[in-house]
Amino acid sequence: MAERLVILGAGGHGRAVIELLRDLGGPEPVGLVDAAPGAGAMLGLPILGTEAALPGLLAAGVRLACIAIGDNAARAAAAARLTELGFVLPALLHPSVIRAGSAVVGAGAVVLPRVVLGACVRVALLAIVNTGAILEHDVVLGEAAHCGPGAVLAGGVRVGARALIGAGAACKPYACIGEGAVVGTGAAVTRDVAPGAVVGGVPARVL
Ligand SMILES: CC(C)(COP(=O)(O)OP(=O)(O)OC[C@H]1O[C@@H](n2cnc3c(N)ncnc32)[C@H](O)[C@@H]1OP(=O)(O)O)[C@@H](O)C(=O)NCCC(=O)NCCS
Incomplete structure (x- = not known):
């Protein structure tokens, strides 16, 4: 089974990452989290809430994350939080x-x-x-x-x-x-x- 991955950031760069993962054929994206999550879905993937959803995803075996935030400083800060939680950030x-x-x-x-x-x-x-x-x-x-x-x-x-x-x-x-x-x-x-x-x-x- 392909490793599962959560995407942080449900904006334009998040959409680019979803398409990249589909073309790549894995890891399998389970959904997105965002600081201001809208209801529903993006390109067919569920929006799972804010970063508060992350520990539960980790506990459910979602080990990988991609920080899809275009702002450089915000992306670096988010990566520090997610690695602290225990996520692995693949290239x-x-x-x-x-x-x-x-x-x-x-x-x-x-x-x-x-x-x-x-x-x-x-x-x-x-x-x-x-x-x-x-x-x-x-x-x-x-x-x-x-x-x-x-x-x-x-x-x-x-x-x-x-x-x-x-x-x-x-x-x-x-x-x-x-x-x-x-x-x-x-x-x-x-x-x-x-x-x-x-x-x-x-x-x-x-x-
Ligand atoms: C340079 C940049 C950061 C300036 O943004 P800003 O601070 O919002 O600036 P403004 O749009 O208010 O423009 C301020 C002045 O700079 C000029 N300017 C803006 N971008 C310019 C550029 N790329 N080249 C030359 N002059 C530029 C504007 O014409 C304006 O001049 P004026 O005061 O004489 O009218 C922005 O325009 C830019 O090019 N960002 C790069 C975005 C990008 O390509 N990202 C790629 C990721 S997809």
Whole structure:
């Protein structure tokens, strides 16, 4: 029997995770929990309540969880709570991902369809690599960071913990993006980005 998994977060990223799990064929999602659970279901899966439902699920043998929260800091905080409870957070990679043999992906990371992970890429714990992103050789995507859809991280780019790379952005080789920084949608990063900075445009400037 496939291992069972609960999804934390019944929003847009939760829907992406449900589709990923269906394409992957397991683990089997049993439902979702959310801070503000609506009644009913999402894509055919039951909404099981708030995090208060989690100990009961664990006791019923649901050992795995996926934190499907787009906000990076909130995802990291939720992961600490769930691992403390005893859940295991597997890395989830869509079957269409092209992953070099030397690329590594940390626990709780989610890698969505058609991503390319090149040689020696490191995707840290709880990171999200969104649809169609390309992480070239030696890229490091930090803990609970998020690389948006279609973004391109050229060789050797380093992205700090909880940073967000917006959809379609591109970062030049070996650029460093600081912890918690935000790179706007469509930006072209030609210089290092300071921790916590918000940059955008072509070339990217502080907004
Ligand atoms: C950069 C960003 C964080 C700014 O968000 P915000 O603080 O809400 O900013 P606003 O939308 O109020 O815009 C503020 C200014 O920045 C500009 N701006 C916003 N996003 C920009 C971008 N990506 N590139 C260039 N300029 C941008 C706006 O035009 C506006 O300029 P103005 O004051 O001259 O009118 C946001 O626009 C963004 O790009 N987020 C990335 C989201 C994403 O791609 N996520 C992927 C996950 S699916």
